[in-house]
Amino acid sequence: MESDIKLAQHNPFVDETHNPSLISWLKSANGHPSFPIQNLPFGVFIDAEQIPRCGVAIGDFVINLHTLGLQRIFSGKAQIGLEALRETCLQRFMSLGREFSVAFRQALSNALTDGSQHEMAVRKALISSADVSFCLPCQIGDYTDFYTSIHHATSVGKLFRPNNPLLPNYKWLPIGYHGRASSIHPSGIPVFRPIGQTLNADTQQPELTATAKLDYEVELGIFIGQSTESFEPVCIQQADAHFFGVSMLNDWSARDIQAWEYQPLGPFLSKNFISSISPWIITAEALAPFRVPPTNYQDRPEVVNLQSNENSLLGGFDIQMTCHIRTEQMRHQGIPAFKLSQTTFKHAFWTIAQMITHHTQTGCNLNSGDLLGSGTQSGPTESEAGSLLEITQGGQHPIHLPSGEKRFFLEDGDEIEISGYCESENGLRIGIGSVSAVIYPPKNTKPTQTIKPAASSDSALCHSDPVAHLGE
Structure with a gap:
């Protein structure tokens, strides 16, 4: 006691x-x-x-x-x-x-x-x-995906900007984009491989084809409780009052579609086909014993509206997040799921209160049931990477599975399960739940189509920086 x-x-x-x-x-x-x-x-x-x-x-x-x-x-x-x-x-x-x-x-x-x-x-x-x-636990009217893991942002940035992985704004504000609420589904709903435009490296012309680089993202889903008012920013001292609870979130991503489409406005079809959430919302009240100080990262600038004593003391949450894969062959052979990674949400650069505060800074209102994604959560070590994009370093180094198979990205028949839990020093443990889904071929399979080039060749189909926020 x-x-x-x-x-x-x-x-x-x-x-x-x-x-x-x-x-x-x-x-x-x-x-x-x-x-x-x-x-x-x-x-x-x-x-x-x-x-x-x-x-x-x-x-x-x-x-x-x-x-x-x-x-x-x-x-x-x-x-x-x-x-x-x-x-x-x-x-x-x-x-x-x-x-x-x-x-x-x-x-x-x-x-x-x-x-x-x-x-x-x-x-x-x-x-x-x-x-x-x-x-689904509620009517999700809006969905915003953030990019709060500095380890994930750095790992992805190094693939394309080895000497300058983080963009200049990263440490000044929580990066985010508006996702698609209509395609959020509960755990167990299958993922059908999406079809979209990808750039053919040989012809330098886009093709309409099924993604070859399907990926998962280990995220925390954050639900809004009490609504906020339009044109009334929420100060960080009050942000926690609008935080209802969390679930596990997998924001499935088609990396090749994303690389071609993201400039200049960011991800679109590469992320709008499905996002999956676990069925239970673990309330802010239940998470109270697992509040921790946010990780003290070096060179963090002083952003006044995103700082408070309360946030500095107990703004973080030590939520363990684990990802497993089980291929179709592994299921047939009775091989248990293989752990791809394990990390903790306490590594996040930005806290839940900071996300809510920043989201309302312009006067944008949040409604009850709105969902915020934390963005892919990764830690400082290789075993804590929250996506295949990081683990395989952009598809350069495969994962070797106990069945003898290897993976660069996900294949049809693969099942991904993301789960979470909290455990305190005094032995109290609660589960966050799990979200899983099996991948299937496209519902309406069509042959690969090459997109005809425009009449003028003045604008080349190229992009100098293939990924700015490819790993959100």
């Missing part, structure tokens, strides 16, 4: 719901590697009547919050939150703000604690996790 008290003294976000010794009457929750009573993540599942329902993961079960809400066991802000959670997605609950999510978490934790008077009421709402399927 002394370590718990010490943690609470240094971390104002920690409360009794984070106590590592907290025991639930639900036996499978105690010692569960992902969903102990200290986690309580939110998601949306499909019930037996094929209706989406909001739920909370606990041990090997899901709490049907629609069923729980019929019993009115809570009061005050917790009951208001529960009423919002009886809808078919998390949107309204997310929009209520942190006071309501904190109150609901505390009430639900008490109801799940060993000896609770609400045990029988909660038991009536339990469903085995094995019996449910998942859909």
Whole structure:
């Protein structure tokens, strides 16, 4: 208990719901590697009547919050939150703000604690996790992908600018671009290899063909809770109030399509075909014990609007992020998935609060359910690289798999799984979930087509810097 008290003294976000010794009457929750009573993540599942329902993961079960809400066991802000959670997605609950999510978490934790008077009421709402399927947790109206890993940015930059890998603006502001919300899908939805224009090195003419350089990106998905107002920038001291929670994110990328199309406006078709997220949102409240000071990088300029004492003390999160591959041949041979990398989000150059603050600097409003991507997360060592672009150094050095196969980029039949977890010094561990998908050939396979050149040859089809932000 002394370590718990010490943690609470240094971390104002920690409360009794984070106590590592907290025991639930639900036996499978105690010692569960992902969903102990200290986690309580939110998601949306499909019930037996094929209706989406909001739920909370606990041990090997899901709490049907629609069923729980019929019993009115809570009061005050917790009951208001529960009423919002009886809808078919998390949107309204997310929009209520942190006071309501904190109150609901505390009430639900008490109801799940060993000896609770609400045990029988909660038991009536339990469903085995094995019996449910998942859909998106909310209506994602907008999606912005950032580029917060300085190690990833440096590794990719070195492929094309060995002596000057980082662009001049990198340390001054969080780089980002607007992605495509309509093609965000939950874990398990297959990835069909995209078709797009790529530059043929032999003819120096573009071809319309299936990408040969399909890649994954190990990212953290960051969900916005309470909306912000238009034309009212959010100061960094208030940014955390709009942070609802995180999931794992894979922002699939077609590197050859990206290299040809990105100038002058950045990625487009190379990233709009699918982005995949894990089903559970781990709340900002659950992540409280794993807050850490942001990594202190050298030569970081002083950007006043992106700095605060709170951010300097506890703006970072130590979230472990792991990526595995399993090819079709490995599945047939019964070979376990092969670990490609493992890193931690605490290496990020920019924090979640800084991303939110910067996004609203011009007065851009963020809405409940909006998703921010952290950008590919990599660490300082080779084993922490968050994409094949880095691991193979742009396709120059293959990965050798235990099946005897090798990979430069992903092939049809490959399955990628990205998972995450947090673990504190006092032994508290919670899961962030996992996102996985298998790659298939293009849905509408067409023969390769060479694009006819323009009548004038004044503008050559070339680009001197093939990748500025190729690895976002």
